Amino acid sequence: MTGTAPSFETLQTPLDDPSAWRGADLRTQTDWIVTLTAVEIAEIEGALAGVRDRQADLFALSRDDFPLPTLSARLEGLLPVLEGGRGFALVRGLPVERYSEADARTIFWGLAQHVGVPESQDGAGNLMHDVRDTGKSFADSNTVRDYQTDAAINFHNDGADIFMLCCMQTGASGGQSLLVSAVEVFNEAMRRRPDLAEVLQQACWHMDTRGQRRDGVKTQVMPIYTYWNGQLTPNYKNSLMYAAQRFPDVPPFTAAQTEAIALLDEICSDPDIALSFVMEPGDIQIASNYATFHARTKYQDSGDTDRRRHMLRIWLSIPNGRPLPPNFEGTREFGATYARRMTPNGEKT
Numbered sequence: 001m002t003g004t005a006p007s008f009e010t011l012q013t014p015l016d017d018p019s020a021w022r023g024a025d026l027r028t029q030t031d032w033i034v035t036l037t038a039v040e041i042a043e044i045e046g047a048l049a050g051v052r053d054r055q056a057d058l059f060a061l062s063r064d065d066f067p068l069p070t071l072s073a074r075l076e077g078l079l080p081v082l083e084g085g086r087g088f089a090l091v092r093g094l095p096v097e098r099y100s101e102a103d104a105r106t107i108f109w110g111l112a113q114h115v116g117v118p119e120s121q122d123g124a125g126n127l128m129h130d131v132r133d134t135g136k137s138f139a140d141s142n143t144v145r146d147y148q149t150d151a152a153i154n155f156h157n158d159g160a161d162i163f164m165l166c167c168m169q170t171g172a173s174g175g176q177s178l179l180v181s182a183v184e185v186f187n188e189a190m191r192r193r194p195d196l197a198e199v200l201q202q203a204c205w206h207m208d209t210r211g212q213r214r215d216g217v218k219t220q221v222m223p224i225y226t227y228w229n230g231q232l233t234p235n236y237k238n239s240l241m242y243a244a245q246r247f248p249d250v251p252p253f254t255a256a257q258t259e260a261i262a263l264l265d266e267i268c269s270d271p272d273i274a275l276s277f278v279m280e281p282g283d284i285q286i287a288s289n290y291a292t293f294h295a296r297t298k299y300q301d302s303g304d305t306d307r308r309r310h311m312l313r314i315w316l317s318i319p320n321g322r323p324l325p326p327n328f329e330g331t332r333e334f335g336a337t338y339a340r341r342m343t344p345n346g347e348k349t
């Protein structure tokens, strides 16, 4: 199994970090929303026109193929927000209703090129996922993943440094987006139950890989929060931790683990701590998988094709990504980013 790595220092106090925010503080602010200007939208459409005949080979398109004369700097300006800052932004105003689905995919891919390097999201190596209801259920299969259902998704982080989620269509109802600061959640756990904050840092959390590891490994075991290099770096998949309990060689949760995971749920659901918002068509959520956890409420599609929730998702490594703890090496979610990363000394890890 991956992650049986050496134990790490245990953080015993809350961490003072720029990414430790509370939803209650952000609800009255709008500086986490970046609204595209008419000039920027014109740049996007100009870039699209330049590559439309190459859409069949979309994933070969690079940043140079999709020039954005002024928007590029604005997107790059998000990098210190994503790593070292608040940890997320919402880019608003892309008029997706004007575009065919193929054009919208091209635009989303092109924008992502100005933020980082896309990473594979599954065992098959796919670089862009469609987040929509496939009619399948998580419980029906050992490989179905939450994003393929219409169910509520518990707080978790994705893979690679950041995820970008582009709303193509909303459903008939529900599907609200929720974000929390992963550091603030830890800090709150430390304030309420320091004993459980310690459990969160123990390498005792088995996670079902949903058959997505190319090496066939069925579960990964690691801490929920790894404190390393002065940073708290999480890997939290609530539903995958419960799913891993079905394997006979995975130890049942201890009483302390059950309490710790319940505490995380309770803190993440605290309306003062979580930030909730509705993604409208054209909204692009960009968030760090280390600084934030995300969730969504259950949604309902209607039979009409225009009332079926549909998001596009890309996972990216970013150029200013943090050094990753050694137990992230080879993991399903972070292995590719780990392999791409350089150490603080400039050596390849």
Ligand SMILES: [Fe+2]
Residues within 6 Å of the ligand: 156, 157, 158, 294
């Ligand atoms: Fe997710």
